Amino acid sequence: MKMPEPDAAILSRRQAIATALGAIVPGEGVIVDEEERRAYESDGLTAYRQLPLIVVLPTTTQQVAAVLRYCQGEGIKVVPRGAGTSLSGGALPLTDGILLGLGRFKRILDIDYDNRCVVAQPGVTNLAISDAVAERGFYYAPDPSSQIACTIGGNVAENSGGVHCLKYGMTTNNLLGLEIVTMEGEIVRLGGRHLDADGYDLLGIMTGSEGLLGVITEVTVRILPKPATARALLIGFQTSESAGDCVAAIIAGGIIPAGMEMMDRPAIHAVEAFVKAGYPLDVEALLIVELDGPKPEVDYLIGKVEAIARENAAVSVRISTSEAERLAFWAGRKAAFPAVGRISPDYYCMDGTIPRHRLPTVLARIRQLSARHGLEVANVFHAGDGNLHPLILYDANNSGELEKAEEFGADILRLCVEVGGVLTGEHGVGVEKRDLMPIMFSDDDLKQQQRLKCAFDPKQLLNPGKVFPVLHRCAELGRMHVRSGFTPFPDLPRF
Amino acid sequence: MATTLKPADPNQLRDMVLFMASKKTPAEIVGAGTKRGLGRPLDLDYRIETGALAGIDLYEPEELVMRAGAGTRLAHIERALETHRQQLAFEPIDYGPLLGEPAGKASIGGVFACNLSGPRRVKAGAARDHLLGFVAVSGRGETFKSGGRVVKNVTGYDLCKLMAGSWGTLAVMEQVTFKVLPAPEATATLLIQGLDDRRAIRLLTLALQSPHEVSGAAHLPAGIGAGAAAADIAGPATLLRLEGVPPSVEARVAALGELIGGDGIDILDGAASLAIWRALRDVLPFAGQADRPVWRLSVPPAAGAGVVAAIGAQLPAEAYYDWGGGLIWLMLDRRADAGAGLIRAAVGDVGGHAMLVRATPEVRASVPVFEPQDRAVGGLTRRIKEGFDPVGILNPGRMYAGV
Numbered sequence A: 001m002k003m004p005e006p007d008a009a010i011l012s013r014r015q016a017i018a019t020a021l022g023a024i025v026p027g028e029g030v031i032v033d034e035e036e037r038r039a040y041e042s043d044g045l046t047a048y049r050q051l052p053l054i055v056v057l058p059t060t061t062q063q064v065a066a067v068l069r070y071c072q073g074e075g076i077k078v079v080p081r082g083a084g085t086s087l088s089g090g091a092l093p094l095t096d097g098i099l100l101g102l103g104r105f106k107r108i109l110d111i112d113y114d115n116r117c118v119v120a121q122p123g124v125t126n127l128a129i130s131d132a133v134a135e136r137g138f139y140y141a142p143d144p145s146s147q148i149a150c151t152i153g154g155n156v157a158e159n160s161g162g163v164h165c166l167k168y169g170m171t172t173n174n175l176l177g178l179e180i181v182t183m184e185g186e187i188v189r190l191g192g193r194h195l196d197a198d199g200y201d202l203l204g205i206m207t208g209s210e211g212l213l214g215v216i217t218e219v220t221v222r223i224l225p226k227p228a229t230a231r232a233l234l235i236g237f238q239t240s241e242s243a244g245d246c247v248a249a250i251i252a253g254g255i256i257p258a259g260m261e262m263m264d265r266p267a268i269h270a271v272e273a274f275v276k277a278g279y280p281l282d283v284e285a286l287l288i289v290e291l292d293g294p295k296p297e298v299d300y301l302i303g304k305v306e307a308i309a310r311e312n313a314a315v316s317v318r319i320s321t322s323e324a325e326r327l328a329f330w331a332g333r334k335a336a337f338p339a340v341g342r343i344s345p346d347y348y349c350m351d352g353t354i355p356r357h358r359l360p361t362v363l364a365r366i367r368q369l370s371a372r373h374g375l376e377v378a379n380v381f382h383a384g385d386g387n388l389h390p391l392i393l394y395d396a397n398n399s400g401e402l403e404k405a406e407e408f409g410a411d412i413l414r415l416c417v418e419v420g421g422v423l424t425g426e427h428g429v430g431v432e433k434r435d436l437m438p439i440m441f442s443d444d445d446l447k448q449q450q451r452l453k454c455a456f457d458p459k460q461l462l463n464p465g466k467v468f469p470v471l472h473r474c475a476e477l478g479r480m481h482v483r484s485g486f487t488p489f490p491d492l493p494r495f
Numbered sequence B: 001m002a003t004t005l006k007p008a009d010p011n012q013l014r015d016m017v018l019f020m021a022s023k024k025t026p027a028e029i030v031g032a033g034t035k036r037g038l039g040r041p042l043d044l045d046y047r048i049e050t051g052a053l054a055g056i057d058l059y060e061p062e063e064l065v066m067r068a069g070a071g072t073r074l075a076h077i078e079r080a081l082e083t084h085r086q087q088l089a090f091e092p093i094d095y096g097p098l099l100g101e102p103a104g105k106a107s108i109g110g111v112f113a114c115n116l117s118g119p120r121r122v123k124a125g126a127a128r129d130h131l132l133g134f135v136a137v138s139g140r141g142e143t144f145k146s147g148g149r150v151v152k153n154v155t156g157y158d159l160c161k162l163m164a165g166s167w168g169t170l171a172v173m174e175q176v177t178f179k180v181l182p183a184p185e186a187t188a189t190l191l192i193q194g195l196d197d198r199r200a201i202r203l204l205t206l207a208l209q210s211p212h213e214v215s216g217a218a219h220l221p222a223g224i225g226a227g228a229a230a231a232d233i234a235g236p237a238t239l240l241r242l243e244g245v246p247p248s249v250e251a252r253v254a255a256l257g258e259l260i261g262g263d264g265i266d267i268l269d270g271a272a273s274l275a276i277w278r279a280l281r282d283v284l285p286f287a288g289q290a291d292r293p294v295w296r297l298s299v300p301p302a303a304g305a306g307v308v309a310a311i312g313a314q315l316p317a318e319a320y321y322d323w324g325g326g327l328i329w330l331m332l333d334r335r336a337d338a339g340a341g342l343i344r345a346a347v348g349d350v351g352g353h354a355m356l357v358r359a360t361p362e363v364r365a366s367v368p369v370f371e372p373q374d375r376a377v378g379g380l381t382r383r384i385k386e387g388f389d390p391v392g393i394l395n396p397g398r399m400y401a402g403v
C-alpha cells in the first residue's frame, strides 16, 4: 500500500510543531512520546500500521478549529480518528501528519424527546446514545456490531450500518444535524432538529466522507421509539440457493424484516463451537429473520415468513417464543467475527454488496476463488440488503499469506462489481479498497468526486491518501477544457 | 422565447451541454417543466428538456429497485409499481395543482432533483433517502455516475445526496436508480376534531413518541379543512395515519386511540384516508389562489405551533402542519416581500428553513426563495457549484444569485 511521500521538512520539525499545538491544546492533549503514539498506529485494519507524527486530543470545537487553522497554515496533514474501529484503514495515521483524536468529546449535549433527537459530541459511542434514551423507551436505530466501541462521529464519517438497517436505514437516514470544522478552521453548522436541507445536502455529503471533507465536532441524530415486540426465526437450508430464494420470496411478499442475516456452513460451525447458540450443524445455510413492531403484526408476519420458508425448502425452522430465545438466535451471529478469530490466527473481513438474487452465483464463485487461492473462507451476510462479509482465514506468520488473502479479497470485490454490486456496503474505502476504485468508477467519475473534496479542502491536507487512488491537484481538477466552435446541432429536434 | 432542445439520447444531451459550455451560454434544465414556477425565475435563451430520456429499463420488484430515464413520467412509474403492489415510499408531492400546472405530469428526474417528499417523510424519508444511483452530465459536459443499484453502498462520496435537492444546478441527470418498497395493504386515519394548534401538536408528538409507527401526523386549523376537498371537516382537524398489514393497522388504531384518549375519535379508512393525505401532500388547501404567496417551512416539530403563532400575530396567515408540526404550509395575503423578513425571523428563532414556493416571478426575483445561507455554507455552496459547473451554464441563479 503506497501512501503519499512523507514531507521531510515536516518530519524534522516535530518538536516545534508539538510546542505550537501545545499552546492550543494545553495539558495532556498533545502526545509526542513514541510509546504513547503507538496506541494510535492502526485502526481495525491491523495489517497496516504507521506511527503518526504527533497525536492531538482536543476537547473543544474552538481547539479543533485552531489546530486545523494552524495545520492549514503550515501545510501539515491531519487524520481524524474516533475509536479507531474502522475496518478499511480510514484512520490509518500518516508519518508526517497529525492524528486528531476526537475521543475526548464524550458528552451527550441534549436529549430532546419532543423533537425525537439527541445532540452528542462525536466521541460518544453509538451504544451510549441508545442507552441514554432507553429509560423513555427510545433508541438510535443504526447498530453496527462494533457499537460498544465505535463513536457516533466515526459512524457519520463511515455512514455505518448494522443488522437493522434493512428496515431503519443507515446513519445517513437517521441524521439531522452536524457541526463540522473545515481544514481552513471554519466552523460550519449543517441541519439542526428539522428535516432536510434547504440548499445542497451538505449533511448527506459529509456522511460517508471518511474524514476527508471536515472534522465532525457535534452530531444530532433521530431517535425512535423502541418497537413494541421483536421475534426472530432461525431457518436452516440444504443449499444456499434455497436460502437465497427464501430471502427473495420474503421481500417479494411485501415484507421488510427488521433484519435478515445469513451464515454459511463454515461460519455456522465456527460460531456454534464458540457460543453454543444451538444452531443446526447439518445445514449449508442459516437465516435469521427478525420481525419487529406491534405484536399482532409480528405474530402475523412470523406466520407468513414461516410459510415462505417451508415453500422454499427450509429443513429446519425455529421461532423465538421468548426474548431470551430471540437473543440466543442472535448471540451466534453477533459473535461471528470473534468465533472465526478463534479458529484461525488471522482473518480478513470483506464488505461488498451485490444484488440479492446473485447470492448463489457469488457464493459458488467465492468457493472457487477459495480453492484457487488456497485459503478458507467463512461467509456472513446482511442478506436482506445483499451486503456480504466473507471472512478470509489466513496466518500472517506464514510469509506471503497476508498478500494472498488480500488478492483473494480483491477478487471477491471484483466479483461483486461484476454482478452489479459495489466495493463496500458499510466499511468504507479507506486505504484498503482505494486502489480498487477504478473497477467501479471511470476517471471522470473519480475526478468529479475529487472536485467535491476541493470545495472543502483545496490544499488536500485532510486525510490524504485515502479513498482516491490518484491524487490530482485541485488547480488541475478545476481547469476546464472545452472545444469551442461547436455547431449547434442541425439534426436536433427543437420546439 | 427560449429555444428548447430535447435530447433524444444521452450523447445528444452531453453534446448540448458541451455546446452551452463552449458558448458560455446558460440553459434552463427541465424535466417535464411542472416546477418551473419554483425557485428564482430564469430568463435564458436555451432550455434543455429531458422528457425524451424516458423509460423504465430495469424493475426488479423482489430486489426493491427500479432504474429509469430521468424524463420518465412519475405517473408512469407509479403505475408500474402498482402492478406489483409497490410504491415510492417517500410519497412525493405533486406541485402541479399548487403552482397552477396540471397534476400528474412530473418527471422522475425532477422528483429527485428537487428532493421531494410527502407526509410519510417522518417515517420513510425523502427522495434523497431513496436515490441509489444516477448518471448525469456535469456543466463540464462530462458524463459521470455515482452510486449503484444496491441500497448498502458507501463506495466514494454519496453524490446521490448532493444531486437530490440541487435543482438542476450541478448536473443534468439522464438516468436514476432508486429504491422501491411494498405498498401498505391497509391504511386508516384517526381524526380528532376541535383542538387548538398547541394541543394538536402535543397530541401529534405523543403519537410519534409511541411505538405505533405513525406514518402521517398532520393538523389543520379551523377553516383549512374545507379547502382540502377530501373531507368536509368544519373545525380544526388533527390526523394520524397508520399503515401496514390489516391485523396490525387494526390493532394500532385501537392502541393509539386509547393512548390519545379514546372519545371523539373518528376513523377514516380506505379511500377517505388516501384522499385526505393526498390533498395534504399536494397542498390542495392552498391551490387555485395564485396571487397569494405560499411558504414551506421546515422546523423542529415541537416548535411548529409557536412559529405559526409568531407569524400570525403580525400578519394574517393561513397555515397547516404536517410531519408532526415540523412541516408548515403557510399562505399569506399578497405582499411585495411575501412576508419574508418576518417569516425568516420566526424560523430563525427555532432553527430550520423557509422556502417561498409560490409567488409571482417579480417577488421571486426580489425575495430570496431559498433560505439565505451563512458565509461558511454559502462559500461551500459556491465552490461546489464551480466544481461541477465552472462556467455557470446549468440553471444559474435558480437557487441563489450567482450559483
Ligand SMILES: Cc1cc2nc3c(=O)[nH]c(=O)nc-3n(C[C@H](O)[C@H](O)[C@H](O)COP(=O)(O)OP(=O)(O)OC[C@H]3O[C@@H](n4cnc5c(N)ncnc54)[C@H](O)[C@@H]3O)c2cc1C
Pocket: A043, A044, A079, A080, A081, A082, A083, A084, A085, A086, A087, A089, A090, A091, A102, A122, A143, A144, A145, A146, A149, A150, A151, A152, A153, A154, A155, A156, A157, A158, A159, A160, A161, A162, A163, A210, A211, A212, A214, A215, A216, A217, A337, A426, A427, A463
Ligand atoms: C468487530 C467490528 C465490527 C464492526 N461491525 C460493523 C458493522 O456492523 N457495521 C458497520 O458499518 N461497521 C462496522 N465496523 C466498522 C467500524 O466500527 C465503523 O466504521 C465505525 O463507524 C468506525 O467508528 P470509529 O469511531 O471507530 O471511527 P474510526 O475508525 O476512528 O474512523 C473511521 C473513519 O472516520 C473518520 N473519522 C472518525 N471520527 C471522525 C470525526 N469526528 N470527524 C471526521 N472524521 C472522523 C476517520 O478519519 C476514519 O476515516 C466494525 C468494526 C469492527 C472492529
